[in-house]
Amino acid sequence: MGTFHHVNTIVGLQTALSHLTPPRTIGFVPTMGALHRGHQSLIERARQDCDVVVVSIFINPLQFAPHEDLERYPRSLTADLQLCRDLGVDIVFTPSVHELYPHGLDGLTTVDPPKQLTSGLCGRSRPGHFRGVATVVLKLLHIIQPDRAYFGQKDAQQLAIIRRCVADLNLDVEIIACPIVRDSDGLALSSRNQYLSERERATALALSQALQLATQAFRNGCVTAAILRQQVTSHLQQFPDLRLDYAELVHPDTLAPLEQVDTVGLLAIAAWVGNTRLIDNCLLDRRLGILAIDGPAGAGKSTVTRQAAHALGLQYLDTGAMYRAATWWCLQHHIDLTDEVAVVEAVAQCRIRLDSRDPNQPSQVWLNDQDITAAIRSLEVTQRVSQVAALPGVRRLMVQQQRQMGAQGGVAAEGRDIGTHVFPEAGVKIFLTASSQERAKRRWQELQEQGQQEITYEDLLQQIIERDTADQQRACAPFRKAADAIEVCTDNLSIADVIDKIVHLYRSRYPQA
Ligand SMILES: Nc1ncnc2c1ncn2[C@@H]1O[C@H](COP(=O)(O)OP(=O)(O)OP(=O)(O)O)[C@@H](O)[C@H]1O
Numbered sequence: 001m002g003t004f005h006h007v008n009t010i011v012g013l014q015t016a017l018s019h020l021t022p023p024r025t026i027g028f029v030p031t032m033g034a035l036h037r038g039h040q041s042l043i044e045r046a047r048q049d050c051d052v053v054v055v056s057i058f059i060n061p062l063q064f065a066p067h068e069d070l071e072r073y074p075r076s077l078t079a080d081l082q083l084c085r086d087l088g089v090d091i092v093f094t095p096s097v098h099e100l101y102p103h104g105l106d107g108l109t110t111v112d113p114p115k116q117l118t119s120g121l122c123g124r125s126r127p128g129h130f131r132g133v134a135t136v137v138l139k140l141l142h143i144i145q146p147d148r149a150y151f152g153q154k155d156a157q158q159l160a161i162i163r164r165c166v167a168d169l170n171l172d173v174e175i176i177a178c179p180i181v182r183d184s185d186g187l188a189l190s191s192r193n194q195y196l197s198e199r200e201r202a203t204a205l206a207l208s209q210a211l212q213l214a215t216q217a218f219r220n221g222c223v224t225a226a227i228l229r230q231q232v233t234s235h236l237q238q239f240p241d242l243r244l245d246y247a248e249l250v251h252p253d254t255l256a257p258l259e260q261v262d263t264v265g266l267l268a269i270a271a272w273v274g275n276t277r278l279i280d281n282c283l284l285d286r287r288l289g290i291l292a293i294d295g296p297a298g299a300g301k302s303t304v305t306r307q308a309a310h311a312l313g314l315q316y317l318d319t320g321a322m323y324r325a326a327t328w329w330c331l332q333h334h335i336d337l338t339d340e341v342a343v344v345e346a347v348a349q350c351r352i353r354l355d356s357r358d359p360n361q362p363s364q365v366w367l368n369d370q371d372i373t374a375a376i377r378s379l380e381v382t383q384r385v386s387q388v389a390a391l392p393g394v395r396r397l398m399v400q401q402q403r404q405m406g407a408q409g410g411v412a413a414e415g416r417d418i419g420t421h422v423f424p425e426a427g428v429k430i431f432l433t434a435s436s437q438e439r440a441k442r443r444w445q446e447l448q449e450q451g452q453q454e455i456t457y458e459d460l461l462q463q464i465i466e467r468d469t470a471d472q473q474r475a476c477a478p479f480r481k482a483a484d485a486i487e488v489c490t491d492n493l494s495i496a497d498v499i500d501k502i503v504h505l506y507r508s509r510y511p512q513a
């Protein structure tokens with residue numbers, strides 16, 4: 001955006017936002033200031049993903065109980081503003097308490113997240129805290145209307161609660177979790193670390209050490225909650241200056257206590273060191289991560305992804321086939337493809353199931369239990385699919401289904417916004433490219449093999465160039481490379497070489513595959 005704005009008022013903030021030329025994506029990072037490298041990582045991630053970055057700095061009285069540290073919470077506005085400038089933040093919003101709560105805190109309309117999420121873990125010793133957090137975060141989300149909001153995994157309960165409130169209240173924002181940033185000795189960064197004396201800081205290291213021990217036990221095959229918690233508590237008991245509040249294994253989304261880690265568990269700790277309450281956690285994940293392969297049409301994504309998935313024992317989630325299925329459904333029902341509302345209403349009826357176990361066959365596709373494997377590969381669908389897939393509502397519907405399919409991990413998906421939008425938390429992201437000439441040649445050969453000889457190489461080349469341009473320029477999910485994707489150009493590589501490369505990259509991250 002260019003100009004840096006520091007605003008104190010909602011009107012000022014919204015004026016700055018109204019000056020932006022659409023289309024632009026807004027990334028929002030809510031903080032309480034005293035910024036450190038943990039916050040910095042959230043801001044940097046937002047900067048990579050979004051056109052505009054808004055940071056709020058607000059010490060929210062509603063989330064502090066009367067006996068808590070509201071008054072002495074660290075404040076360093078000058079340094080915070082400088083850091084935000086240095087990181088390329090566009091707008092820093094520092095409202096006063098009166099600006100956000102003009103009618104005071106008594107009798108305020110609040111957001112009350114479900115008890116199942118707020119009553120355990122930190123909620124037990126901080127009653128009312130998450131109501132305060134949820135209320136202020138939802139107010140800020142309403143005021144700023146960001147496309148994405150970034151939260152640290154360090155506050156794992158907060159993250160789960162915000163995700164749930166956003167879903168329950170139908171807010172149109174993506175919540176992005178960012179990994180915990182630690183000091184070199186393992187201590188999770190926190191503004192409250194400033195309260196610690198040198199001696200207390202040394203004691204505080206016990207938290208991350210305990211989690212390390214449990215993580216090691218988990219890697220050695222221990223999945224039982226009682227044993228994992230025992231690892232933590234027996235280590236912490238060696239530190240008389242540390243008072244454990246809780247050490248629990250829960251599901252990271254529902255926060256329900258787990259007896260063992262079947263798929264994924266959150267091992268969370270809170271402890272007092274002197275007068276300072278510290279939290280830390282780790283995710284214990286048995287799932288294989290998601291392999292996201294993005295790239296322009298005809299780069300070889302589907303062949304490569306299908307075969308890499310097979311080699312790695314992952315499920316191949318053929319998103320291209322899903323968009324084809326949706327297109328086929330619309331054509332079947334004679335929907336006017338220029339009538340966006342009608343298309344979206346029609347696509348909302350599509351329940352898609354895929355089976356891509358045989359890497360040498362096209363994915364089998366069922367739509368509302370009807371096998372449409374062959375039908376979706378017609379020329380008519382091929383010519384229309386880009387138009388349908390470009391509709392924001394269609395993408396939302398498909399992305400919902402894709403995320404459900406990927407929820408347990410162990411999935412390989414290809415498309416054009418898998419690593420940036422569908423699975424931004426994918427463990428391995430590949431950006432697969434090839435020149436437009438090479439891609440047109442491959443598509444032409446494919447059509448020849450299918451007996452579709454009426455379309456020429458020149459036409460296909462033209463179509464590919466037009467589609468690339470449209471994909472890059474469209475407002476909804478424009479086509480771009482994720483900042484953490486590894487680029488692989490396939491022009492001078494055989495398919496086997498490309499697959500080998502990707503399999504190797506995946507196994508170096510997930511050796512169990
Ligand atoms: N070490 C960290 N790594 C990643 N994210 C972090 C880290 N510390 C804080 N965050 C995230 O920054 C955002 C703002 O947090 P906040 O301003 O409360 O900082 P904090 O250091 O967590 O403060 P405190 O621990 O004192 O509550 C939250 O989403 C939080 O999860």
Ligand SMILES: CC(C)(CO)[C@@H](O)C(=O)[O-]
Binds near residue numbers: 031032058155
């Ligand atoms: C999200 C948040 C900024 C809301 O006040 C706060 O809880 C925090 O800093 O984690």
Ligand code: BAL
Binds near residue numbers: 063155158
């Ligand atoms: N990081 C969560 C904010 C709080 O402790 O109040």
